[in-house]
Structure formats: structure tokens, C-alpha cells
Amino acid sequence: MKEAEMEEEEVLTHLDEFYAKNTSYKRVFSSMCTYPHPIAVKVHHKFIASNLGDPGLFAGTAEIEKRVVRWIGTMLHNPNATGYITTGGTESNIQAIRAARNSIGAKNPNIIVSESAHFSFDKISDLLQVEVRKAELDEEMRADISSVESLIDSNTVALVGIAGTTEFGQIDPIREMSTLAEEHNLFLHVDAAFGGFVIPFLERRYDFDFALSGVTSITSDPHKMGFSTIPAGGLLFREDHHIHHLQTETPYLTRRTQHSLSGTRSGASVAAAYAVMRHLGMKGYKKIVENCMDLTRRLVQRAGEIGIQPIIEPVTNVVVLDVPELNETRERLHKRGWMTSITRKPPGLRLVIMPHITEETLDSFIDDLKRVT
Ligand SMILES: Cc1ncc(COP(=O)(O)O)c(C=O)c1O
Known part of the structure; x- marks a missing residue:
């Protein structure tokens, strides 16, 4: 300086x-x-000082976050989903796989994604020390379900389906993946970072969300097709107990525990996401x-x-x-x-x-x- x-x-x-x-x-x-969206910009500015890393100090913003999670959950057929607003698809994917790894506790854990998975899964492999196995794609650039099945073994902790792939915008066969996940007692994380705010509004119906009983967690980002300000990613779990695997004690803050990856985190982008969702x-x-x-x-x-x-x-x-x-x-x-x-x-x-x-x-x-x- x-x-x-x-x-x-x-x-x-x-x-x-x-x-x-x-x-x-x-x-x-x-x-x-x-x-x-202009309303997101205005509201982002208004809430610029709120820090959801210490939610007791920003009780109003924390309340807004609960509503945003409930609304995204409702869009994804589970209004009771639990979760939080992350910095984006990467953090959501990291946290979902971390929860899967921590809950299943395999010795040499692996997860199965398709070849079209976003590069955040390569970061996950390095950060979480989880082997990332890549299933082949079919002619339509979807995960080939027989290839996915062939990669499962006793150390597999999660399958990952992508709803709106980064490269082709394609949707994996999540229904079949859901069946496989239930048969093998695995987590099924759906990466709908891009598709979460697209697929529910398409003319054609696709099975990709919590309506499928095997889906454990979903990434769906307000800062992509949700028209909101950066950084705003959505991470939702089907049930409360899934998120408990991410908990850390936070002895000197207003709440005793925290489940987010970052400590200090933006309340502004959470309020902005709420505003644009409420408005549109x-x-x-x-x-x-x-x-x-x-x-x-x-x-x-x-x-x-x-x-x-x-x-x-x-x-x-x-x-x-x-x-x-x-x-x-x-x-x-x-x-x-x-x-x-x-x-x-x-x-x-x-x-x-x-x-x-x-x-x-x-x-x-x-x-x-x-x-x-
Ligand atoms: C399918 C998918 N997952 C995850 C991500 C990562 O999201 P972010 O850049 O918000 O971390 C992207 C980014 O484009 C994506 O398309």
C-alpha cells in the first residue's frame, strides 16, 4: 500500500x-x-455488512437464509430440506461429498461421477482425499448407468448425478442413479448448480430432485440462473442428520456450532437471493x-x-x-x-x-x- x-x-x-x-x-x-437482477443489487448493498458466520448477530439475515433454503427446497420437491447458502457450486459439492464421506466412514473412500463432471470434483479428490471415479458417457453425453454400476465397490460412499452438465447442459439418468444408490446404501448427490433454476421450468419434466427417494443432497445456485449476486450457491440435504456430519464447534461465537465451510460469509448475497426470488x-x-x-x-x-x-x-x-x-x-x-x-x-x-x-x-x-x- x-x-x-x-x-x-x-x-x-x-x-x-x-x-x-x-x-x-x-x-x-x-x-x-x-x-x-437490479433488485438483487440493491438488496446486496443494503445487507453488505451482515456476516452469516456469526448468525446470532444478524438474526434477520439468518431468518432470510432459512426462507431461501425452504424456497429452493420447495422447487426441488422437499420444503423440509436443510442446508445453507454457500459461495457457489464448488463449495456445495465439496460439502456434500464431505458429509457423505464423514457419514459412511469407508477406509479408502471413493465417489463415482461421470466424465462430464465439473472440475470441482478434481478439487474434492485432492481436498478430501477421496478417489473420484469417472463413469463413461452414453451417446447423448449422459452418465452411462452400467458404467456407474461397474465402478461401485465396498469403499464407495457416494454417487454423483449432474442435472445440467457444465459442458453440454445435459441431465444424467438420476432416476436410475437413485435406484442404484438405494440398492447399495449410498449417498446420491445431484449437482444442479446450473440446472437447479432451469429444469423445474422446462416444458418437459425430468426426474432429478428430492422427489426421487434416493437423492440425498442437491447443489442449486442462485448466482447462476437464479439471477442473483455472486457469491450464492445453494446446498440442500434431504434430512437434518446429513448436515450434522459437517458440524464444527464455535465456542466464541453467538451460536455453538457451524456447518459452513467458510467462517465469515456473506449475508448480502443471501438477502439478494431472497429478494430476487420473492420478486420474480x-x-x-x-x-x-x-x-x-x-x-x-x-x-x-x-x-x-x-x-x-x-x-x-x-x-x-x-x-x-x-x-x-x-x-x-x-x-x-x-x-x-x-x-x-x-x-x-x-x-x-x-x-x-x-x-x-x-x-x-x-x-x-x-x-x-x-x-x-
Ligand atoms: C455443474 C456445475 N457444478 C459446479 C459448478 C461450480 O460452480 P461455482 O463456479 O459456483 O463454484 C459449475 C460451474 O459452472 C457447474 O456448471
């Missing part, structure tokens, strides 16, 4: 230079986050998802008109296109201001159709895609 002080105005102007280097979401197809309601989210899905279909159709097909038919608002010269095409798009990403296996141009994408943006993207391919 410099020795001399700087006037507030000067600091703000100085920071504008950095802010200007950030990418606005307008032409971003590579992210699962978006502009937060189920109807508002449905409209947002319908709009994203309409644009997803439009993208597939317009890409088809220029001879480019998706690798799989999109299930959620993620499209992966089979484009020629993938890396060069992506680079040329980047030069025209488009942020896209790629999938690993099979390689394709990955586009997430978040609420910041408009019909106009999409059409202009397709025009550029035609020019560069």
Missing part, C-alpha cells in the same frame, strides 16, 4: 480504468453467470427460462441454416456446435468480440444462452459465425 492518502473521487476515477478492462456480459456465451416468483423464473429456451432453439435453427449442427439436441440452454476448425473459428469469433468456450470430448463450440443474450445478439452472432466458417 502507498504511504499517502488519496481522495475518494480520485480513487473512484482510478478504479474506472480497471473496470473498463472487464468484459460486459453482452457478447458472452461462455459463462454460466449473468447480470444480477415461480412465474418470473419460468418466463426467463422459456425465453432462454426459445433463443436456444432459434440458435440451433439458424446454425442449421448455415450448415452447422449441434453435437446433441440441447436439453437446457446450452448448445454445443460441431464447427469446422474449432480453435481457429473460436479465435476468429473472439476477434469479433464474442466470448465462447469449447467442450473436451467430443470437442465443440460451447454456447450458454444466459438471460443477457437477446434475439438481436444471437442473430448478429450467427451472422459472424457464417462469416468465419
Whole structure:
């Protein structure tokens, strides 16, 4: 830090230079986050000082968190689910697997995810000293259930199903996984970090949540399709006793125990999530998802008109296109201001159709895609 002080105005102007280097979401197809809803921004600001690491001091914010958990639980067919608002999908996944590992207590624990699992599971392997086994995918990029079953052994503590995969937006066969989990007495964690605020609003019904009796825990993030401020992830357990495996004693705080991974944690993003959920309601989210899905279909159709097909038919608002010269095409798009990403296996141009994408943006993207391919 410099020795001399700087006037507030000067600091703000100085920071504008950095802010200007950030990418606005307008032409971003590579992210699962978006502009937060304006009400979330306002409320985030209002609750900026609340620390849910010491909830006795912020009783009102702690009450809000309980409601957010109940609402997400209700969306996921279990209003009695227990949990808390994490920093995001990574923390939720870590904590869910930690609870599974601690409750089952195998000597050399392993978990089974699919090859399309988010990289947070690689962190989990390292942090929790749990072997992460990766099941093969079927042709539709879903976990192959026979491959999952073949990896189970006496040290397996959890199966993980993904509802809205990071790369393809695909939904694993969670019903079959639920049956397997019950047969083998295993935890079943569903990573719906992205899909949790999408799948309940799709026209087609998918079994992926607590309605399936084998599902033990779910990740569902307000800071992705929930339109809320960062950091806000949802971690929900089917029953109270699951979360007890995460408890630590906190002798000098206002409550005796804590189950979150971080100590000090944002109450602002919890209040923001509550505000946006209260404001939009189920109807508002449905409209947002319908709009994203309409644009997803439009993208597939317009890409088809220029001879480019998706690798799989999109299930959620993620499209992966089979484009020629993938890396060069992506680079040329980047030069025209488009942020896209790629999938690993099979390689394709990955586009997430978040609420910041408009019909106009999409059409202009397709025009550029035609020019560069
Ligand atoms: C399926 C899935 N799980 C977990 C995560 C990690 O979430 P976060 O970046 O909020 O930690 C992501 C991020 O995109 C994801 O798509």
C-alpha cells in the first residue's frame, strides 16, 4: 500500500480504468453467470455488512437464509430440506461429498461421477482425499448407468448425478442413479448448480430432485440462473442428520456450532437471493427460462441454416456446435468480440444462452459465425 492518502473521487476515477478492462456480459456465451437482477443489487448493498458466520448477530439475515433454503427446497420437491447458502457450486459439492464421506466412514473412500463432471470434483479428490471415479458417457453425453454400476465397490460412499452438465447442459439418468444408490446404501448427490433454476421450468419434466427417494443432497445456485449476486450457491440435504456430519464447534461465537465451510460469509448475497426470488416468483423464473429456451432453439435453427449442427439436441440452454476448425473459428469469433468456450470430448463450440443474450445478439452472432466458417 502507498504511504499517502488519496481522495475518494480520485480513487473512484482510478478504479474506472480497471473496470473498463472487464468484459460486459453482452457478447458472452461462455459463462454460466449473468447480470444480477437490479433488485438483487440493491438488496446486496443494503445487507453488505451482515456476516452469516456469526448468525446470532444478524438474526434477520439468518431468518432470510432459512426462507431461501425452504424456497429452493420447495422447487426441488422437499420444503423440509436443510442446508445453507454457500459461495457457489464448488463449495456445495465439496460439502456434500464431505458429509457423505464423514457419514459412511469407508477406509479408502471413493465417489463415482461421470466424465462430464465439473472440475470441482478434481478439487474434492485432492481436498478430501477421496478417489473420484469417472463413469463413461452414453451417446447423448449422459452418465452411462452400467458404467456407474461397474465402478461401485465396498469403499464407495457416494454417487454423483449432474442435472445440467457444465459442458453440454445435459441431465444424467438420476432416476436410475437413485435406484442404484438405494440398492447399495449410498449417498446420491445431484449437482444442479446450473440446472437447479432451469429444469423445474422446462416444458418437459425430468426426474432429478428430492422427489426421487434416493437423492440425498442437491447443489442449486442462485448466482447462476437464479439471477442473483455472486457469491450464492445453494446446498440442500434431504434430512437434518446429513448436515450434522459437517458440524464444527464455535465456542466464541453467538451460536455453538457451524456447518459452513467458510467462517465469515456473506449475508448480502443471501438477502439478494431472497429478494430476487420473492420478486420474480415461480412465474418470473419460468418466463426467463422459456425465453432462454426459445433463443436456444432459434440458435440451433439458424446454425442449421448455415450448415452447422449441434453435437446433441440441447436439453437446457446450452448448445454445443460441431464447427469446422474449432480453435481457429473460436479465435476468429473472439476477434469479433464474442466470448465462447469449447467442450473436451467430443470437442465443440460451447454456447450458454444466459438471460443477457437477446434475439438481436444471437442473430448478429450467427451472422459472424457464417462469416468465419
Ligand atoms: C455443474 C456445475 N457444478 C459446479 C459448478 C461450480 O460452480 P461455482 O463456479 O459456483 O463454484 C459449475 C460451474 O459452472 C457447474 O456448471
